[in-house]
Amino acid sequence: MDFSQFNGAEQAQMTRLIEKKQMQDFMKLYSGMVERCFNACAQDFTSKALSTNEKTCVQNCTDKFLKHSERVGARFAEHNAGMSTLAREQTGC
Amino acid sequence: MDFSQFNGAEQAQMTRLIEKKQMQDFMKLYSGMVERCFNACAQDFTSKALSTNEKTCVQNCTDKFLKHSERVGARFAEHNAGMSTLAREQTGC
Amino acid sequence: MDFSQFNGAEQAQMTRLIEKKQMQDFMKLYSGMVERCFNACAQDFTSKALSTNEKTCVQNCTDKFLKHSERVGARFAEHNAGMSTLAREQTGC
Amino acid sequence: MSYLFGGGAKQDTGAVDPVKMEMAVAELDMITDVFNRLVTSCHQKCIQPNPQSHRYAEGELLKGEAVCIDRCSAKFFEVNKVVGERMQAMGGTAQATGGFGGR
Amino acid sequence: MSYLFGGGAKQDTGAVDPVKMEMAVAELDMITDVFNRLVTSCHQKCIQPNPQSHRYAEGELLKGEAVCIDRCSAKFFEVNKVVGERMQAMGGTAQATGGFGGR
Amino acid sequence: MSYLFGGGAKQDTGAVDPVKMEMAVAELDMITDVFNRLVTSCHQKCIQPNPQSHRYAEGELLKGEAVCIDRCSAKFFEVNKVVGERMQAMGGTAQATGGFGGR
Numbered sequence: 001m002d003f004s005q006f007n008g009a010e011q012a013q014m015t016r017l018i019e020k021k022q023m024q025d026f027m028k029l030y031s032g033m034v035e036r037c038f039n040a041c042a043q044d045f046t047s048k049a050l051s052t053n054e055k056t057c058v059q060n061c062t063d064k065f066l067k068h069s070e071r072v073g074a075r076f077a078e079h080n081a082g083m084s085t086l087a088r089e090q091t092g093c
Numbered sequence: 094m095d096f097s098q099f100n101g102a103e104q105a106q107m108t109r110l111i112e113k114k115q116m117q118d119f120m121k122l123y124s125g126m127v128e129r130c131f132n133a134c135a136q137d138f139t140s141k142a143l144s145t146n147e148k149t150c151v152q153n154c155t156d157k158f159l160k161h162s163e164r165v166g167a168r169f170a171e172h173n174a175g176m177s178t179l180a181r182e183q184t185g186c
Numbered sequence: 187m188d189f190s191q192f193n194g195a196e197q198a199q200m201t202r203l204i205e206k207k208q209m210q211d212f213m214k215l216y217s218g219m220v221e222r223c224f225n226a227c228a229q230d231f232t233s234k235a236l237s238t239n240e241k242t243c244v245q246n247c248t249d250k251f252l253k254h255s256e257r258v259g260a261r262f263a264e265h266n267a268g269m270s271t272l273a274r275e276q277t278g279c
Numbered sequence: 280m281s282y283l284f285g286g287g288a289k290q291d292t293g294a295v296d297p298v299k300m301e302m303a304v305a306e307l308d309m310i311t312d313v314f315n316r317l318v319t320s321c322h323q324k325c326i327q328p329n330p331q332s333h334r335y336a337e338g339e340l341l342k343g344e345a346v347c348i349d350r351c352s353a354k355f356f357e358v359n360k361v362v363g364e365r366m367q368a369m370g371g372t373a374q375a376t377g378g379f380g381g382r
Numbered sequence: 383m384s385y386l387f388g389g390g391a392k393q394d395t396g397a398v399d400p401v402k403m404e405m406a407v408a409e410l411d412m413i414t415d416v417f418n419r420l421v422t423s424c425h426q427k428c429i430q431p432n433p434q435s436h437r438y439a440e441g442e443l444l445k446g447e448a449v450c451i452d453r454c455s456a457k458f459f460e461v462n463k464v465v466g467e468r469m470q471a472m473g474g475t476a477q478a479t480g481g482f483g484g485r
Numbered sequence: 486m487s488y489l490f491g492g493g494a495k496q497d498t499g500a501v502d503p504v505k506m507e508m509a510v511a512e513l514d515m516i517t518d519v520f521n522r523l524v525t526s527c528h529q530k531c532i533q534p535n536p537q538s539h540r541y542a543e544g545e546l547l548k549g550e551a552v553c554i555d556r557c558s559a560k561f562f563e564v565n566k567v568v569g570e571r572m573q574a575m576g577g578t579a580q581a582t583g584g585f586g587g588r
Binding site: 113116117120121123124125126127128130131132134135138139140141142143147148151152155156159 | 301305308309312313316319320323324325347349350351353354355357358359361362363365366369
Binding site: 009037059063 | 500521542546551558
């Protein structure tokens with residue numbers, strides 16, 4: 001996203017909106033991970049407590065998912081940076 | 094959620110927001126149930142009318158899903174009540 | 187949706203809201219199609235470039251999905267028109 | 280999705296009633312939510328019965344697919360009606376009438 | 383979903399703090415998001431283990447289904463707690479405490 | 486997700502243009518929507534090829550998983566580009582250029 005055509009007031013409002021969106025995204029990441037790791041790891045419903053195996057599975061699932069998201073985020077950022085450079089070269093701006 | 098630190102104006106606005114969210118949640122429950130029960134029950138596309146079996150299936154699916162949601166909601170409320178009590182005991186508030 | 191009980195100011199605001207929603211829906215259609223066609227067509231992760239087969243698959247998937255949405259939209263509009271007519275006949279308005 | 284919304288006309292201007300607007304927005308949201316679920320469900324039922332093997336050999340809707348979409352949509356509307364009736368029967372305050380915003 | 387929200391009382395009126403409201407709305411959104419995921423997950427685990435063959439022969443919750451829902455919910459709360467701890471351990475700024483808005 | 490957004494600088498203040506803000510918010514929403522779908526799709530393709538049998542024996546990304554994620558992301562960007570071109574070809578007004586908000 002390129003905010004260079006935004007004036008000061010617009011940039012300030014955009015910053016607030018991005019912060020709000022980041023908080024929402026963080027919470028969605030969190031609840032999405034709960035659902036994902038629950039579905040992958042909780043298999044036995046003859047007991048109401050997590051077994052040791054299930055708990056380890058949830059911990060690994062969480063760690064791995066966070067590392068996955070981070071790596072995908074790095075590729076995404078590179079791609080966007082590449083697109084911006086390309087656009088600048090093509091338009092001469 | 095604990096609104097005890099909210100002043101009157103804030104509580105009033107929060108009440109309006111919660112009512113709005115409840116309406117949205119209700120509508121999402123409704124459309125989610127249509128999708129879920131359609132996917133579970135509509136299997137035969139050689140006809141455009143629901144068969145008697147399909148219709149019964151949709152009715153049972155709806156009834157069961159509502160009872161399921163209600164039971165999950167009761168467990169959820171108990172859990173949240175327990176967490177609040179625990180937090181009060183730990184913090185002494 | 188029936189806006190006949192809306193006054194001018196309300197209609198104007200509603201029109202803006204509908205335009206905003208259409209833009210959001212369009213973007214969701216777009217990203218949903220990317221996900222769908224990616225999942226259906228990208229199968230081989232021994233290479234980072236799309237194969238010719240995969241690319242053709244994505245093109246066909248996109249074309250077909252757009253035609254599918256259009257046809258479903260036509261049925262949906264007919265259904266809603268039918269419901270409105272029925273309601274008018276029943277209520278005499 | 281312009282085909283979803285008509286629009287009557289009553290040209291006296293006036294103040295905007297926020298509650299009325301909120302209800303209208305909620306209705307609008309529900310209509311598009313239902314529409315999106317209809318698109319997804321019938322795509323699964325009619326276009327992608329076997330996602331693993333399906334390779335999208337052509338971009339046209341096949342005759343059988345088009346017929347399936349029509350029947351699938353009709354069944355979806357019926358399910359919508361049945362679910363709405365059931366929710367009302369169970370004491371829900373559903374205003375659902377089997378239409379999606381149609382009055 | 384009225385059972386999700388209690389509400390204390392402190393009756394001095396005053397100005398609305400927009401940041402406080404935004405935090406409260408975000409928390410509210412997260413609670414309902416988690417609740418909806420809980421409903422979906424336990425429905426999959428307890429009611430629809432085999433969607434293809436399941437034809438919904440009755441509208442009541444069977445005894446085994448009810449027991450499964452209770453255990454499934456309890457496990458889901460535990461998973462919620464473990465994920466929250468793990469995110470904090472990995473340097474996340476998660477305020478998650480194992481509750482959903484409970485303090 | 487701070488890595489997604491850069492931010493130029495042009496310090497003259499002024500009035501906020503609501504249409505411009507709305508376009509920017511819509512673009513922001515689309516970027517995060519695409520990003521979330523990318524995360525989910527590549528998680529399915531690379532980390533959870535068989536959810537039933539997968540028990541998460543370790544919390545690290547395995548070498549093969551990391552390589553898969555890189556290739557999966559690259560393919561996803563290509564699919565994004567092809568879908569955007571196709572929508573334009575079919576008369577869509579898509580401003581999609583193969584980037585996600587990159588200009």
